[in-house]
Amino acid sequence: MQSFGDMQSMTSNIFSAYASAAASMMLFRSMAHDIIPEPVKSYIISAFTRIFSYLFTPSATRITMVVDEYGGMTRNQIYDSAEVYLHTKISPNTERFKVSKNPKKRSISLSMEKNELVIDTFNGIQLEWQFVLEVPENQKDHSQSEKRYFELRFNKQYREIVLNEYLPFVMEKAKEIRERDRNVKLYTRDCPYSYPDDEEDVVNGSGMWGCVNLDHPVTFEKLAMDPQSKTEIIEDLDRFVRRKEYYKKVGKAWKRGYLLYGPPGTGKSSLIAAMANYLKFDVYDLDLTSLYDNSDLKETLLSTTTRSIIVIEDIDCSAPMLNRDAEPEPSDTKLTLSGLLNFMDGLWSNCGDERIIIFTTNHKEKIDPALLRPGRMDMHIHMSYCTPAGFHVLASNYLAIEDHPRLFPEIKRLMQEVQVTPAEIAEHLMRNENAELALEGVIDLLKRKKTEVDEEKVNEKSLETNARVEVQEEVKKKAKVEKIIKALKSFRRKSSRGKSKRV
Numbered sequence: 001m002q003s004f005g006d007m008q009s010m011t012s013n014i015f016s017a018y019a020s021a022a023a024s025m026m027l028f029r030s031m032a033h034d035i036i037p038e039p040v041k042s043y044i045i046s047a048f049t050r051i052f053s054y055l056f057t058p059s060a061t062r063i064t065m066v067v068d069e070y071g072g073m074t075r076n077q078i079y080d081s082a083e084v085y086l087h088t089k090i091s092p093n094t095e096r097f098k099v100s101k102n103p104k105k106r107s108i109s110l111s112m113e114k115n116e117l118v119i120d121t122f123n124g125i126q127l128e129w130q131f132v133l134e135v136p137e138n139q140k141d142h143s144q145s146e147k148r149y150f151e152l153r154f155n156k157q158y159r160e161i162v163l164n165e166y167l168p169f170v171m172e173k174a175k176e177i178r179e180r181d182r183n184v185k186l187y188t189r190d191c192p193y194s195y196p197d198d199e200e201d202v203v204n205g206s207g208m209w210g211c212v213n214l215d216h217p218v219t220f221e222k223l224a225m226d227p228q229s230k231t232e233i234i235e236d237l238d239r240f241v242r243r244k245e246y247y248k249k250v251g252k253a254w255k256r257g258y259l260l261y262g263p264p265g266t267g268k269s270s271l272i273a274a275m276a277n278y279l280k281f282d283v284y285d286l287d288l289t290s291l292y293d294n295s296d297l298k299e300t301l302l303s304t305t306t307r308s309i310i311v312i313e314d315i316d317c318s319a320p321m322l323n324r325d326a327e328p329e330p331s332d333t334k335l336t337l338s339g340l341l342n343f344m345d346g347l348w349s350n351c352g353d354e355r356i357i358i359f360t361t362n363h364k365e366k367i368d369p370a371l372l373r374p375g376r377m378d379m380h381i382h383m384s385y386c387t388p389a390g391f392h393v394l395a396s397n398y399l400a401i402e403d404h405p406r407l408f409p410e411i412k413r414l415m416q417e418v419q420v421t422p423a424e425i426a427e428h429l430m431r432n433e434n435a436e437l438a439l440e441g442v443i444d445l446l447k448r449k450k451t452e453v454d455e456e457k458v459n460e461k462s463l464e465t466n467a468r469v470e471v472q473e474e475v476k477k478k479a480k481v482e483k484i485i486k487a488l489k490s491f492r493r494k495s496s497r498g499k500s501k502r503v
């Protein structure tokens with residue numbers, strides 16, 4: 001039997017052997033960089049690394065999982081996830097890696113080259129990934145194709161953790177990375193620029209919608225609006241996406257409704273784009289006037305995908321939806337607001353899909369009160385005329401300046417006196433590349449508006465004065481007429497008294 005001391009010295013021998021071998025390995029790698037010619041260098045280093053790790057990790061304790069590209073005829077989801085996930089693990093020490101860019105993706109992607117190793121750690125466990133590409137020996141033989149797979153090596157004792165925790169973690173991470181990298185799409189009905197070949201659309205079955213990439217660069221930071229409302233909206237969105245289980249528990253459809261109201265050019269559509277970019281939700285622009293009846297609405301809404309924003313702009317102008325109590329025509333084929341509300345309330349309660357519905361209007365007062373009832377639209381967001389804080393955001397976006405000692409205070413002072421939309425300010429800031437000239441342009445705009453307002457006030461005043469004079473004249477005339485009538489009456493009375501005396 002081995003004593004504790006024997007075992008300790010054996011273990012320390014193994015460790016010291018490993019340590020010296022690791023040091024030799026590092027020495028070999030640095031020598032290899034200098035000595036071995038470029039074309040074969042990475043191949044030799046990677047082969048040597050493999051041999052080294054096999055030699056010095058006792059084989060009885062290692063396990064290798066093979067992750068093939070295909071599982072039968074279909075793609076292996078673990079392979080696809082690993083490919084995405086390992087992009088992020090390519091370290092600066094990696095000798096060779098591939099770069100590519102897909103026109104439909106936002107960023108450049110990195111991927112592993114043949115036989116390269118990537119080391120990952122998960123809860124203190126070391127994992128070694130290697131990408132293997134087997135090319136058929138006879139390249140002209142098309143019956144044999146290339147075979148790609150990953151080998152995942154780790155200590156045997158972590159088998160369960162790798163299967164039950166690490167691989168699901170890799171898949172989840174890959175999903176997040178894909179989400180981050182995907183383009184947000186804008187769907188409209190009958191859109192001429194659709195991508196019929198887009199894999200995702202076929203999968204999602206959104207055939208009746210055409211789509212383009214929503215290349216709207218607006219983000220919450222770039223949006224000029226009340227900072228407090230902005231924070232509230234972001235918090236509300238965050239809470240909404242986190243609460244899947246909560247919605248399920250209380251038996252409510254996992255949806256959120258926002259009503260955006262305010263004058264034209266105050267950023268309602270921009271806010272929608274900012275929300276879509278923030279959540280990476282696709283946008284479905286639904287024109288209610290193009291719908292025929294409730295069943296058309298139902299079909300259209302059902303063909304939207306999960307994690308999307310359904311937008312109905314200018315709700316007050318969507319004529320068929322205006323009157324909730326409109327006569328159904330004939331039977332119940334006519335599209336009514338109640339059809340939409342019922343649909344929103346009921347149809348999604350069971351499917352667990354994530355939907356945001358946004359209505360916009362320039363005239364909140366014209367909307368059917370049913371839509372404003374609590375529980376219909378979760379948040380009413382007022383998009384107002386530009387404030388001084390909003391102007392700061394716009395100046396920073398468009399001119400990349402944070403202050404101007406002379407012009408900023410003047411602009412802010414003028415903004416207290418006139419109403420100007422962020423769209424108007426933005427348009428003037430874009431007119432000139434020279435910041436000072438652009439700001440002068442904004443001042444001219446504000447002064448012009450102020451003159452208009454002043455003139456209007458003067459006109460109103462003069463109208464008021466005219467009206468007052470007219471009224472006074474009317475009163476005078478009336479008094480005169482009354483005086484004449486009175487005189488006539490007294491004259492008649494006197495003359496009738498004179499007649500009776502004579503009789």
Ligand SMILES: Nc1ncnc2c1ncn2[C@@H]1O[C@H](COP(=O)(O)OP(=O)(O)OP(=O)(O)O)[C@@H](O)[C@H]1O
Pocket residue numbers: 222223224225262263264265266267268269270271362383422423424426
């Ligand atoms: N709050 C804002 N912050 C930043 N830019 C804005 C804002 N409001 C408007 N803009 C600028 O003005 C343009 C028009 O604004 P947008 O279309 O969002 O207004 P809207 O409120 O939807 O108007 P409408 O009621 O006419 O639909 C935007 O493309 C953007 O450049």
Ligand SMILES: [Mg+2]
Pocket residue numbers: 268269270313360
């Ligand atoms: Mg708009």
